[in-house]
Amino acid sequence: MEKQEKKLDIKKWLTLNRFCNIIGVIIAILLLIALIMVIIQFCDLCNDVCNIMHSRSALLKLFVVLFSVITLLVTVLQLSKMADAEQIKAIVALRDLFNQEGNLQVYNRILNKESFNLKEPSDDNKETNKEDNDKLCDLALVNNYIGTLELAYIMVEKNLITEYEFLNLFGYRLEDLSQNKDIIKYVMVNKKYHQILLTALSNLSKKI
Numbered sequence: 001m002e003k004q005e006k007k008l009d010i011k012k013w014l015t016l017n018r019f020c021n022i023i024g025v026i027i028a029i030l031l032l033i034a035l036i037m038v039i040i041q042f043c044d045l046c047n048d049v050c051n052i053m054h055s056r057s058a059l060l061k062l063f064v065v066l067f068s069v070i071t072l073l074v075t076v077l078q079l080s081k082m083a084d085a086e087q088i089k090a091i092v093a094l095r096d097l098f099n100q101e102g103n104l105q106v107y108n109r110i111l112n113k114e115s116f117n118l119k120e121p122s123d124d125n126k127e128t129n130k131e132d133n134d135k136l137c138d139l140a141l142v143n144n145y146i147g148t149l150e151l152a153y154i155m156v157e158k159n160l161i162t163e164y165e166f167l168n169l170f171g172y173r174l175e176d177l178s179q180n181k182d183i184i185k186y187v188m189v190n191k192k193y194h195q196i197l198l199t200a201l202s203n204l205s206k207k208i
Contacts, residue, residue: 027076087161091169094155097148098173106145107173110180116142118186142183146197149173153200167204174204 097103109116117138152170155161161169177183178201187194 027072030072090155091161094148094152095169097151098170102141103145103148106141107176110176110183113180116180116182116186118142118182142186145177146183146187146194149177149200150194150196153196156200157196163203166200171204174200177201178204 098107120139149170152166156163156166187197191198
């Protein structure tokens, strides 16, 4: 149940980000229209400055347009705050994924420079022996850890967080992973499945 809630937080953030992008475009168009109306009303006000009654009418129209612009700006700020709040929630959920037992185990073994048995288990026998179980265990743990890193980098590619934020929050994990020969060898052998991770590692090497 806890894992599902964390995944839903990230999914909710992705959905909200797309919604905010659409609303942002609509608001930008409305602001442009409002700006044009302000300019038109200002021109009318200048042209009719000798006519007091008309000037009052123009001032009223100008006030209405300015009020609309301010309302739109406030709405933009509120949407921005909502997006920031959901972004923080998603990052916290992502950190919680890294703090799960399996991911912690992988990271601790990486820090301790331990080896990983990442060869595919043999299919010669129908019965899986203990050695194959250990292989499956390492494969599952490492693939889950890699998947979590890739999920974090997808946020960069979707412009949900900046690359600067990604490197500050998770860059050290990438750098530590790149020092583990077993994992890097496995990733290179199966690189068609790990293009996102390889892109993240490549960009990390350019920043260091």
